[in-house]
Amino acid sequence: MTVPVTAESTGKPAAPSGWTPQKPTPWASFSNWANRHRKWVFASPAMIFVALLIAVPIVWTIYLSLTDSEGSVRAKAEFIGFENYLEVLGDTERFWPAVWRTFYFTGGALAAELVLGMAIALLLWRPFKGEKWVRVAILLPLVATPVAVGMMWRLIFDPNIGFANQVLNWLGLPSQPWLSGEHTALPTLIFVDVWQWTPMIVLILLAGLTSLSDEPDEAARIDGANSWQRFWFVTLPLLRATVIVAIVLRGIDALKTFDILYATKGKGGGSFHEVETLNVYAYGLSFDYNDYGIASTVLILFFLLIIALMWIVTFRRKGDRS
Amino acid sequence: MTDTLTRPASPAVPVRSSRRRKPRAYQIFRVVILTVVVLLFIAPLAWMLIASLKTNVDIYDASKTFLFTPTLENYDNVLSRNNYFEFIFNSFWVAFCATVLSMILGVPAAYAMSRFTMHRSALVVLMARIIPGVSLLVPWYFIFANLRLVGGYEVLILSHMFVSLPLIVYIMMSFFDSMPLELEEQAQVDGLTPIGAFRRITLPLSIAGLATSGILSFIFSWNNFMFALVLSGANTKTLPVAIFNFVSYASIDWGSLMAAAVVVTVPIMVIALFTQKYIVSGLTAGATKG
Numbered sequence: 054m055t056v057p058v059t060a061e062s063t064g065k066p067a068a069p070s071g072w073t074p075q076k077p078t079p080w081a082s083f084s085n086w087a088n089r090h091r092k093w094v095f096a097s098p099a100m101i102f103v104a105l106l107i108a109v110p111i112v113w114t115i116y117l118s119l120t121d122s123e124g125s126v127r128a129k130a131e132f133i134g135f136e137n138y139l140e141v142l143g144d145t146e147r148f149w150p151a152v153w154r155t156f157y158f159t160g161g162a163l164a165a166e167l168v169l170g171m172a173i174a175l176l177l178w179r180p181f182k183g184e185k186w187v188r189v190a191i192l193l194p195l196v197a198t199p200v201a202v203g204m205m206w207r208l209i210f211d212p213n214i215g216f217a218n219q220v221l222n223w224l225g226l227p228s229q230p231w232l233s234g235e236h237t238a239l240p241t242l243i244f245v246d247v248w249q250w251t252p253m254i255v256l257i258l259l260a261g262l263t264s265l266s267d268e269p270d271e272a273a274r275i276d277g278a279n280s281w282q283r284f285w286f287v288t289l290p291l292l293r294a295t296v297i298v299a300i301v302l303r304g305i306d307a308l309k310t311f312d313i314l315y316a317t318k319g320k321g322g323g324s325f326h327e328v329e330t331l332n333v334y335a336y337g338l339s340f341d342y343n344d345y346g347i348a349s350t351v352l353i354l355f356f357l358l359i360i361a362l363m364w365i366v367t368f369r370r371k372g373d374r375s
Numbered sequence: 376m377t378d379t380l381t382r383p384a385s386p387a388v389p390v391r392s393s394r395r396r397k398p399r400a401y402q403i404f405r406v407v408i409l410t411v412v413v414l415l416f417i418a419p420l421a422w423m424l425i426a427s428l429k430t431n432v433d434i435y436d437a438s439k440t441f442l443f444t445p446t447l448e449n450y451d452n453v454l455s456r457n458n459y460f461e462f463i464f465n466s467f468w469v470a471f472c473a474t475v476l477s478m479i480l481g482v483p484a485a486y487a488m489s490r491f492t493m494h495r496s497a498l499v500v501l502m503a504r505i506i507p508g509v510s511l512l513v514p515w516y517f518i519f520a521n522l523r524l525v526g527g528y529e530v531l532i533l534s535h536m537f538v539s540l541p542l543i544v545y546i547m548m549s550f551f552d553s554m555p556l557e558l559e560e561q562a563q564v565d566g567l568t569p570i571g572a573f574r575r576i577t578l579p580l581s582i583a584g585l586a587t588s589g590i591l592s593f594i595f596s597w598n599n600f601m602f603a604l605v606l607s608g609a610n611t612k613t614l615p616v617a618i619f620n621f622v623s624y625a626s627i628d629w630g631s632l633m634a635a636a637v638v639v640t641v642p643i644m645v646i647a648l649f650t651q652k653y654i655v656s657g658l659t660a661g662a663t664k665g
Binding site: 113173199201256309339 | 412413416417434440480481486491496499500504506508517518533537540541544568604615619621639643644647658659662
């Protein structure tokens with residue numbers, strides 16, 4: 054099977070012939086060196102790129118978090134030690150509510166997406182007519198531009214002209230403030246996130262489901278297990294690894310959600326800061342108020358939080374494996 | 376005679392029929408629920424399209440929710456008066472460059488990381504997927520503002536590569552992991568250098584993986600909002616930022632806003648429809664490994 058491939062590839066004289074060590078031209082010795090060290094020749098450009106773009110910013114952020122930098126980026130900043138950290142950690146007006154909202158948004162969206170995603174994936178699992186159309190339909194929200202999605206829901210949830218209230222009124226229910234209400238805005242945005250990202254969970258779980266063998270399910274059926282028992286005691290445990298992948302991938306992205314929050318509520322997460330998560334708070338401090346010192350402090354704390362969560366998830370996985 | 380010939384295949388039949396034996400009620404239930412699900416996912420998008428074809432007067436009129444005279448006025452307004460073609464080009468150019476450059480860096484890296492099982496190195500690149508974008512934006516903004524580069528394409532492309540590169544490495548790693556080693560080994564036995572084998576054997580066989588990672592990288596870059604919001608200038612503004620700027624005025628021109636939203640989402644949806652298989656395989660990459 055490999056014969057046509059190799060015949061074609063060795064037939065071209067243009068191939069770098071430096072692999073044979075008897076011709077020590079500069080190109081040949083370079084090619085020889087590159088081949089011997091191809092592990093690092095291949096991997097290091099990407100790693101250096103990422104490391105530079107991460108390491109430099111992180112060191113810079115740590116430095117900024119220890120200064121009173123503010124206003125213009127060219128202004129002189131003074132070193133003030135851990136003052137910013139004390140200020141931020143003692144801030145019950147903006148910082149701690151933002152931490153709470155970040156958890157609330159991520160937890161709420163992730164839980165709803167997992168339950169709905171699992172239900173839809175199970176319904177799609179066995180092949181049926183029209184399956185293709187369902188798959189296309191659930192792919193569309195997933196690829197839609199988040200800012201456009203935010204604007205779209207902003208019109209639908211508009212208290213006066215939105216379709217959502219129109220439907221409520223047809224049903225004889227009172228209008229809701231949706232995105233403009235102090236207490237309804239964040240749940241509404243969780244709903245938007247669920248609309249956009251449940252398909253992602255469906256696709257991941259469906260990939261896991263189709264890779265499962267039928268036999269355990271059949272065996273449980275023969276033993277007289279009902280559908281719920283078969284799902285809970287057979288399918289779900291077999292799907293564990295896939296579910297964890299889904300939680301990690303979606304959880305990270307949900308923690309970092311910015312686009313729909315900022316596109317629908319703008320600066321500061323609304324007039325009561327009702328949707329101000331850590332991400333929106335840090336962004337606002339940096340680019341709406343140019344308070345770089347405090348912003349960097351919030352970012353470092355946010356970063357530590359994400360690392361801690363990642364550590365807990367991976368640590369638990371390792372513990373389970375042993 | 377033919378009956379007896381087909382017999383040997385019959386042991387498979389009971390298994391299949393047991394799966395089909397699900398009650399009819401369940402099948403009806405399934406179709407109904409899935410129809411509702413499809414409608415819930417599609418309806419808001421349809422609503423966006425409908426609103427983009429209405430005049431602002433009709434949008435405010437509840438009696439014209441479904442019955443209205445469609446007009447292309449909003450599209451004309453968006454495309455001709457707001458030089459949206461420039462923003463479309465910016466979005467396209469940034470996404471294209473970021474994708475191509477990320478693939479040049481990312482594909483060989485993914486190959487090395489997969490073949491030499493460099494898990495710790497892979498983690499460095501994948502860190503970029505974990506870190507919140509804002510935490511990089513502040514220092515980038517500082518550095519690039521001091522270099523007076525903010526507002527140029529270079530900075531935008533660089534920042535979007537930060538999204539594309541980890542994605543490409545992640546997808547290509549799981550692609551190379553599942554690719555058999557034998558062909559490369561055979562090529563090396565036949566006289567190709569290891570790099571030659573990668574270039575002439577592995578890469579041509581990876582078209583599906585390259586397409587998957589390239590398409591997804593393009594989509595994610597096209598949709599990216601936060602980096603461009605800070606780092607783009609008046610001439611390099613991308614579509615999501617242009618849409619966002621639409622609402623910073625006192626009253627919202629809903630019709631034009633929806634037309635602009637359609638303009639940004641439709642190209643990506645058309646790509647998604649034609650490359651559905653690749654997108655799904657890319658989004659679910661690594662999902663079925665332990």
